[in-house]
Amino acid sequence: MRELTGTDDLDWDAVYADQAPRVYNYFRFRLARDSDVEELTARTFERAWRSRAHYRRDLAGFATWLFKIAQNVRLDYLQSRRGHLPIDAALDVVAEGTPEKEAERNSDLARLRALTKDLPDRERELLALKYGAAINNRLIAQLTGLSESNVGTILHRVVQTLRSRW
Amino acid sequence: MNDDFLHRIRVEPPPAFMADLKARLDRQLPPAAAAPRRSLFRVLVFGLLFGGSVFAITVLTVNGIPDFARNFVQTLHQGSTRKGDAPERSHAATPFSGGNRLPAPFASRPGGTTESGSTEHTGEAPNSSRGPATPGAANNTAPNVQSVVGGTSTRPRQVLNLVTVKNLEAYLKSRVANFTQPYRTDTSVTAADSATEALAQFCNNPATAGGKSGPDIAVVPRRITRAEFGVCTTYIGNIAEVQMEHQAVVLARSKLYGTLALSARDLFLALAAEIPDPEHPGALISNPNTTWDRVNAALGAGPIEVFGPPEQSITGTAFRETLLQAGCDAVPALATLSQRDAARYQHVCTTLRKDGTYVEIREDVTTDTLQTLQSHPDAIGVLGYAQLRLFGPILQNNYMLIINPVGGVQPTPQSIADGTYPGSRTLYLYLNQRRVPYGALNLIYWLADTNEIASTLSSEDPQIKGPRRYLGPLPDLKL
Numbered sequence: 051m052r053e054l055t056g057t058d059d060l061d062w063d064a065v066y067a068d069q070a071p072r073v074y075n076y077f078r079f080r081l082a083r084d085s086d087v088e089e090l091t092a093r094t095f096e097r098a099w100r101s102r103a104h105y106r107r108d109l110a111g112f113a114t115w116l117f118k119i120a121q122n123v124r125l126d127y128l129q130s131r132r133g134h135l136p137i138d139a140a141l142d143v144v145a146e147g148t149p150e151k152e153a154e155r156n157s158d159l160a161r162l163r164a165l166t167k168d169l170p171d172r173e174r175e176l177l178a179l180k181y182g183a184a185i186n187n188r189l190i191a192q193l194t195g196l197s198e199s200n201v202g203t204i205l206h207r208v209v210q211t212l213r214s215r216w
Numbered sequence: 217m218n219d220d221f222l223h224r225i226r227v228e229p230p231p232a233f234m235a236d237l238k239a240r241l242d243r244q245l246p247p248a249a250a251a252p253r254r255s256l257f258r259v260l261v262f263g264l265l266f267g268g269s270v271f272a273i274t275v276l277t278v279n280g281i282p283d284f285a286r287n288f289v290q291t292l293h294q295g296s297t298r299k300g301d302a303p304e305r306s307h308a309a310t311p312f313s314g315g316n317r318l319p320a321p322f323a324s325r326p327g328g329t330t331e332s333g334s335t336e337h338t339g340e341a342p343n344s345s346r347g348p349a350t351p352g353a354a355n356n357t358a359p360n361v362q363s364v365v366g367g368t369s370t371r372p373r374q375v376l377n378l379v380t381v382k383n384l385e386a387y388l389k390s391r392v393a394n395f396t397q398p399y400r401t402d403t404s405v406t407a408a409d410s411a412t413e414a415l416a417q418f419c420n421n422p423a424t425a426g427g428k429s430g431p432d433i434a435v436v437p438r439r440i441t442r443a444e445f446g447v448c449t450t451y452i453g454n455i456a457e458v459q460m461e462h463q464a465v466v467l468a469r470s471k472l473y474g475t476l477a478l479s480a481r482d483l484f485l486a487l488a489a490e491i492p493d494p495e496h497p498g499a500l501i502s503n504p505n506t507t508w509d510r511v512n513a514a515l516g517a518g519p520i521e522v523f524g525p526p527e528q529s530i531t532g533t534a535f536r537e538t539l540l541q542a543g544c545d546a547v548p549a550l551a552t553l554s555q556r557d558a559a560r561y562q563h564v565c566t567t568l569r570k571d572g573t574y575v576e577i578r579e580d581v582t583t584d585t586l587q588t589l590q591s592h593p594d595a596i597g598v599l600g601y602a603q604l605r606l607f608g609p610i611l612q613n614n615y616m617l618i619i620n621p622v623g624g625v626q627p628t629p630q631s632i633a634d635g636t637y638p639g640s641r642t643l644y645l646y647l648n649q650r651r652v653p654y655g656a657l658n659l660i661y662w663l664a665d666t667n668e669i670a671s672t673l674s675s676e677d678p679q680i681k682g683p684r685r686y687l688g689p690l691p692d693l694k695l
Contacts, residue, residue, distance in 0.1 A: 070229060071226075078227070088229075096240065096244065099241045158224060172583070180222075181219070181225065184223075212221075213218065
């Protein structure tokens with residue numbers, strides 16, 4: 051991942067191209083409906099773009115800042131929904147590639163959701179950040195308040211469990 | 217670690233979505249790289265203005281005001297006098313008729329087309345000079361250019377003035393924050409010390425206020441009284457009432473020790489910073505209670521330990537104003553204080569003790585509270601009703617928690633809506649029907665009908681959301 055450390059010298063087009071798929075996949079891992087994924091991705095970037103002048107590089111890397119916004123957007127969304135999201139519903143991800151590959155991916159996502167639905171929220175968040183947003187353990191540690199080694203340990207344990215049941 | 221099966225789940229976002237979002241972001245703000253050019257531009261403009269001013273002052277000083285300029289100013293003055301002093305909002309101040317018919321803005325959700333194209337243009341105009349040269353920005357500049365040439369004044373941004381009570385100020389500001397942006401409407405939220413004062417401001421007599429009208433909207437945590445309604449109708453005419461939402465604060469505890477048969481009074485005596493001295497009921501002492509049996513012998517000798525949101529947070533404030541206040545009202549020894557010193561009474565009733573008995577936990581991470589309650593099975597947790605609904609079965613099955621009734625009443629949609637649950641309250645919104653500024657109805661719609669902004673206290677339950685919108689003259693509502 052690019053090291054993003056400030057706002058004045060950033061190529062915003064590049065930032066968008068790099069971060070948007072990460073945020074999109076983060077929400078994909080955490081939510082169920084594709085329409086919500088797009089909506090929340092858009093909300094995250096709109097909020098970030100609106101307040102990017104307030105971003106302080108001395109407090110956090112840009113990706114950390116952006117994903118903090120994404121986490122807050124998700125919380126707002128959940129609280130506004132006032133209920134559980136349909137875990138196994140609406141896997142209507144827009145096709146990208148062949149229908150077979152898309153179906154396979156959706157099937158994997160559905161399987162992942164089924165396997166993780168009883169996991170604590172913290173573990174699901176770690177999975178979304180690691181494999182949805184594809185960010186490293188150091189950033190995940192900053193975002194979750196866990197230590198980097200703790201993130202690695204928890205992820206290792208969760209992945210092993212998932213793998214054995216996959 | 218073989219985790220390919222997880223990496224494979226990632227997909228690229230749809231290109232159409234990516235392009236659309238990027239276009240929206242580009243329209244939102246100019247690229248950061250454009251900043252230096254803007255600075256140079258500003259310096260040039262400033263230099264020209266300064267130089268021009270110096271030149272004009274010099275010419276005027278030497279030659280006096282030229283005749284054509286004097287005539288032009290006189291013409292403008294006569295023109296404005298003929299038009300009268302129509303208020304800036306007059307284009308939008310179309311009072312909707314009473315009854316239950318919903319005005320036009322209620323027919324569509326916010327985000328649809330509005331009748332204020334020109335207002336939106338005006339709102340965009342200041343940005344358009346800073347923004348990139350997009351087609352939208354170009355369109356936005358057109359009305360301004362035309363208005364200057366045509367000699368008509370540009371319309372200012374719409375400002376809705378909303379008054380509420382201090383403790384709801386932060387909540388309402390968070391609710392209206394997202395409303396302001398899409399409608400190019402500024403909403404000013406001011407806070408009064410109490411609902412009585414907020415309604416007094418809303419219903420103020422323009423004659424005694426130097427001709428200044430009161431706020432457009434009032435949001436208060438209680439219903440208007442008959443006397444206040446009389447004042448309102450006298451001074452500002454008919455008002456409309458909207459039952460904005462019901463809110464509730466709930467208590468949770470570990471299943472391990474089961475529920476406590478708590479009343480609001482027990483909670484007050486356990487958590488208030490000051491309580492009446494049992495030996496001298498007229499005097500107040502710092503709360504000495506450390507176990508529940510000191511509060512109520514029927515509760516057992518378990519330690520008093522409560523985890524809840526920060527005192528000044530939205531949920532924390534609601535907790536203090538509902539459960540703690542209700543408990544305070546139930547203590548007879550404090551009744552005389554309420555008559556003697558209302559401000560002191562209010563302070564005593566709504567101030568939590570700071571000795572560690574009430575432990576503050578971040579409000580935005582509900583799981584922190586739930587995990588803490590798991591590890592402190594004899595403690596009580598304070599949650600917003602929305603958090604209870606959000607976590608639902610997880611709260612019971614994963615975290616092994618149960619909801620603690622208060623005064624024997626469980627927080628259900630019914631008990632919250634009818635007010636029998638002591639930890640509930642209803643927010644009422646009042647609108648001056650004679651003067652309905654543009655945007656007010658959409659704002660009400662936004663506040664009362666959407667869940668775009670999270671409320672930690674409310675919920676989508678039909679009993680709570682359903683029957684709360686009444687738009688009509690108050691006499692119909694049987695005060």
